[in-house]
Amino acid sequence: MAAPSGFPPGGAARFLERRPVLMPPGYxxxxxxxxxxxxxxxxxxxxxxxxxxDARDLTLGSSDIVIGxxxxxxxxxxxxxxxxxxDVTLRVDQTLKGAAASRITLTQLGGxxxxxxxxxPGCPAFHPGEEALFFLWRDPRGRAQVNGLAxxxxxxxxxxxxxxxxxxxxxxxxxxxxxxxxRAHAAxxxxxxxxxxxxxxxxxxxxxxxxxxxxxx
Numbered sequence: 001m002a003a004p005s006g007f008p009p010g011g012a013a014r015f016l017e018r019r020p021v022l023m024p025p026g027y028x029x030x031x032x033x034x035x036x037x038x039x040x041x042x043x044x045x046x047x048x049x050x051x052x053x054d055a056r057d058l059t060l061g062s063s064d065i066v067i068g069x070x071x072x073x074x075x076x077x078x079x080x081x082x083x084x085x086x087d088v089t090l091r092v093d094q095t096l097k098g099a100a101a102s103r104i105t106l107t108q109l110g111g112x113x114x115x116x117x118x119x120x121p122g123c124p125a126f127h128p129g130e131e132a133l134f135f136l137w138r139d140p141r142g143r144a145q146v147n148g149l150a151x152x153x154x155x156x157x158x159x160x161x162x163x164x165x166x167x168x169x170x171x172x173x174x175x176x177x178x179x180x181x182x183r184a185h186a187a188x189x190x191x192x193x194x195x196x197x198x199x200x201x202x203x204x205x206x207x208x209x210x211x212x213x214x215x216x217x
Contacts (some may be wrong), residue, residue: 019080050122053148055199059206062147064098064136066090069195070126071103075111084118086111088126090134096203098136106136107143124153124171131156133167133199150174151182156196165196191212 038079059065059085068090088106095101124146135152136144150171157166168191169175175185177192179199180217185191 006036013076050149050151052182053151053185055179055202056150058135058152058182058209059097059203062097062135062152063204064134064144065096065134066092066098066104067096067131067133067200068092068104069131070128073111073126075113075124078115083109084111084113084116085109086126087212092129096200099208104136104144105136106145107119108145120149122149122155122171122174124150133196154196154199167194167196167199 053061058069071089071091073086073088077083077084077136086108088108090104090106092101092104092107106126108123108126110118110123112118133156135147138144139146150169151174153171154167155170157168158164159166167179175191176194177180177185179194182204
C-alpha cells in the first residue's frame with residue numbers, strides 16, 4: 001500500500017499541499033511544521049509535491065534538533081488497520097534545540113507489518129546503528145517526527161582518514177550542495193564534502209539571531 005507521490009521527475013524540489021505554503025518573516029515554527037506534516041497525514045488521494053526549505057527554515061520550524069544514533073524501530077497498524085506507523089528510538093548524543101533528553105522516540109507514518117507495506121514517497125528511512133542529525137517537530141500530543149520529510153535528516157559518515165564527520169541526505173533526489181541554502185545537488189555531479197560542524201554552525205547562528213542580543217550588551 002503506497003501513497004501517490006506527485007513528485008516532479010528527478011526528486012523532491014518543492015512541497016505544496018494543494019496550494020503554496022507561504023512562510024512570511026516572523027512565522028511561528030508550528031506553522032512550518034504543520035505545513036510539512038500535511039503530506040504525511042494527507043489522504044492517499046491528494047496529489048503532493050515538495051517545497052524546498054533552507055537551513056534557516058528547518059531550524060526555526062523545528063521544535064527539536066539533535067545529533068544521535070538510531071537504536072531500533074517497531075512498525076505497527078493503527079487501531080483501524082488503515083495505516084502503518086513506525087516508532088524509531090534515537091539515542092541522543094547532542095541537543096542543538098529543544099529539551100535535552102538521552103533518547104527520543106519518533107513516530108513516523110509508514111512501515112511494514114507482516115508483509116504489508118505502507119510507504120510515503122520522500123520520507124526518510126531508518127537503520128539501526130546509523131548516525132544522523134535530525135530536525136524534528138512535535139504534534140499536539142507531543143509525538144516527535146522528522147521535519148520536512150527527508151529534508152530533515154542528514155546522515156553522518158566519518159572520513160576514514162581524518163575521522164571528520166561529513167553529512168548528506170541519502171534519500172534519492174534530496175542530496176544538497178551546501179549547508180546554508182541546502183540547494184539541490186545536480187545529478188551526475190561529484191558530491192560536495194559537507195562538514196557536520198558547518199551545518200551545526202548555521203543552526204546556532206540562526207538560533208542566536210532569533211534570540212537577539214543579550215540584555216547586558
